Amino acid sequence: MRYVLFSFTTKAATLSSQLHKKIENDNNSCTSYTTIKSALPPYLIKLNLPLKEQVKEVFHNVDAIIFVSACAIAVRSIAPFLESKTTDPAVIVIDELGQYAISLLSGHIGGGNELTKQIANLIGATPIISTATDLNNTFAVDVFATKNNMYIDNMTLAKQVSSELLDNKEIGISSDFPVNSRLPKQLVFISDDSNVHSQGGISRQASNEFSLGISITLDENKPTFDRTLHLIPRIITLGIGCKKDTPMEAIESMVLHTLVEHHISIHAVKQVASIDLKGNEAGLLGFCQKYNLPFIVHSAKELSSLTGDFTPSPFVKSITGIDNVCERAAIYQEPNRALLIKKTAANGVTIAAAICPYKAFFDMDMT
Known part of the structure; x- marks a missing residue:
């Protein structure tokens, strides 16, 4: 996870330094800003921008923002940038004595409530959670x-x-x-x-x-x-192949049409895969960017190492060195190699879809 910490007093900076070390020890990335004028504790860097400008810069590029400060400072700093509980990062406020950790924003979808408990445990603070489902021990x-x-x-x-x-x-x-x-x-x-x-x-x-x-x-x-x-x-991997310079709109249209035919939401797609020859294909890159999907490419050697019943194409083999791109790329990421949609082709675009095994787990504390 990516964290940003802000502190504004000497005591807060000391606590921020201690917390920064603990966060990074858990294999997270962390940047800690402070406004204090005295010598900086370890890990902290000077805040050179106005606070609101720095918050704006990081707000949608990190998973969590932690203010070691009064709640009012945090509220005023983040207020201009709030958009949606589905996209805003978790925001936590800790008092400078480290007595309380308060889940301020994105407690559920952003993971703020769970994170508040973890942070409180790291510094020996009391977590403050105000969401109704948590207070009533109700399924959220x-x-x-x-x-x-x-x-x-x-x-x-x-x-x-x-x-x-x-x-x-x-x-x-x-x-x-x-x-x-x-x-x-x-x-x-x-x-x-x-x-x-x-x-x-x-x-x-x-x-x-x-x-x-x-x-x-x-x-x-x-x-x-x-x-x-x-x-x-989100359990579907799309394997996509296309002719050189295929427009993004053609790829998008083909993907959406194919998914609708199979009663699959575009929101079920977790990633797109292809051959490395298509690593810089503008249409594929544009499609993945539009739908915020990771784009993964594999070499012909990697894809040809797979065994199975693939839909062959002599033309594709003459261009790429392998008989099928989309099916092989789709299942390469999935250990069980289960094709949900076999090769579908139209307008210079080929699509296949693989599904990974899935089981839903409930939080058994909610009983």
Whole structure:
């Protein structure tokens, strides 16, 4: 993780230095700024920009910002840059004596609450968490989604789920993937399939008994409930091949069309892979940038080392040295090598998709 620390007094700078060392000892990166005029403690660097300018520079480029200061300083510093709980970093405030660590921003999706507890443990502070689901020991759907690497398709429905759980109402939940054997209280497992058996106390009911529910699925249009909150696991690797100088729009259109045909959300894609010959292909790079997807390339030698039933192309082999790019690139990243979509081609673009094994895990403290 990437951290930035800010301190403004001598005591705060001393604590910031100590915390910086502990953070880096856990294999994280950390930058610590201070405004003190005396000699700087180890690891700290002088804050040369105005505070708000420095905060603006780092705000969307780090995972967590920690202020060793009064809450007011932190609030005024971050206020102009707040956008969304889905994108803002975690922000934590620690008093200069190290007595309290306060989760100020992005407690759930940004991991601020868990991080606050970890930071408090590092310095012997008391963690202060104010989110209602944490205070009431209630299942938090956004925390669950974050821990299980899922995309939340509707934050309004996510808030409604939390609201109803806090009102002691039950919420239905269905899953296209295995889940561990216990569900948190107030979640009721849904299945209309008589072949699905309850496990370890999970109850099974029909979806029409709940107007609001959660669906763990790759299909963001699956209408399991009247109001369905889709949680989409990011578990798909796309293998893409294309002719030289194929426009980004052609790649995007082909990808989206293919995924829709297979009832897979673009939000289920975790990465894109191809051959290293396409490492600088502008259309591929533009597509990955637009959807914030890592782009991974492999050599022809690496891809040809795979064994399996691939869709061959003499033309592709004459250009790249291997008989198939998209299928091989898709499964190269996945140890079980399971193709979900075999080679699909149109308009100079070839696409394949591989899926990695997946199982959803619930926080068993939420009982």
